[in-house]
Amino acid sequence: MWTDIGRHSDREIRAGSAAARQWIRREFRAGRYIAFVAEREGIGIVGSGAIWLRPSQPYPGLRPRPEAPYILSMYTRPEARGMGVATGLVRQMIRWARREKYRRITLHASAQGASVYRALGFEASNEMRLSLTRGGSPGTTAKSARRARRGPRR
Ligand SMILES: CC(C)(COP(=O)(O)OP(=O)(O)OC[C@H]1O[C@@H](n2cnc3c(N)ncnc32)[C@H](O)[C@@H]1OP(=O)(O)O)[C@@H](O)C(=O)NCCC(=O)NCCS
Structure with a gap:
């Protein structure tokens, strides 16, 4: 993927692979990583994905559960793409999450x-992010960084 x-x-992918496997195994055993696979007769597994029940703070309107479903690791084998494999997997995930009474x-x-x-x-949601590895620092916007580089206005 x-x-x-x-x-x-x-290199980065190889370096992260062992840690990823370890993490998946741990979350899977804890019941927080629910894997979905798509199989085609005579071919085997053609696609997969997972729901990770990640920790969530309680907030108004959500039922008081300490976790929220998050879809990750979606992958369809190249020769099976464009045939609805991922769509089918995500549909199953939505069904599963509804059955478990998650709201989002x-x-x-x-x-x-x-x-x-x-x-x-x-x-698209209202999530925002700030990269801390590309010269940004807390409180620094692209505009303020440009202004800082130019120096004070006269
Ligand atoms: C992203 C990815 C998982 C999609 O898998 P897929 O099985 O090809 O997805 P689907 O077949 O369900 O949908 C792909 C396209 O086929 C179309 N499609 C869906 N069902 C179809 C069907 N029955 N027949 C023909 N086309 C169909 C979809 O509308 C979609 O069209 P569009 O993207 O051009 O708008 C796959 O491309 C992949 O593994 N990419 C590399 C890894 C990756 O990016 N993972 C996602 C991380 S978020």
């Missing part, structure tokens, strides 16, 4: 995944 998304080098599912979409989720009714 990470190779196809193309945001990380092979969140995810971060890759460029390839966005249209799949959009078609199923996912919408």
Whole structure:
């Protein structure tokens, strides 16, 4: 999945792989990582994905559960793409989350995944972020950083 998304080098992916496997195993055993697989007769597994029940703070309107479903690790084998495999998996995940009485599912979409989720009714949320590795610092916006580089106005 990470190779196809193309945001990380092979070295970074390899280096993170052992930790990822360890983390998945731990969350799986704890019942917080629910894996979904799609199988085609005669071929085997063609796609997979997971719901991770990640910790969440309680807030008004949500039932007081300490976790919230988050979709991750969506992958379809290249030869099976464009045939509704991921769409089918996400539909099953939505069904599962509804049955478990969760009120919301969140995810971060890759460029390839966005249209799949959009078609199923996912919408962009109000999440914001600040990169702390690209010269940003708390309280620094792109505009204030440009102003700081230019120096004070005369
Ligand atoms: C993103 C990814 C999981 C999508 O998997 P997929 O199984 O090809 O997805 P689907 O087939 O359900 O949907 C893909 C497209 O096929 C279309 N489609 C859905 N059902 C279809 C069907 N029965 N027949 C034909 N096309 C169909 C969808 O509308 C979608 O079209 P669009 O994206 O051009 O708008 C896959 O491309 C992938 O593994 N990418 C690399 C890893 C990645 O980016 N993972 C996502 C992380 S968020």
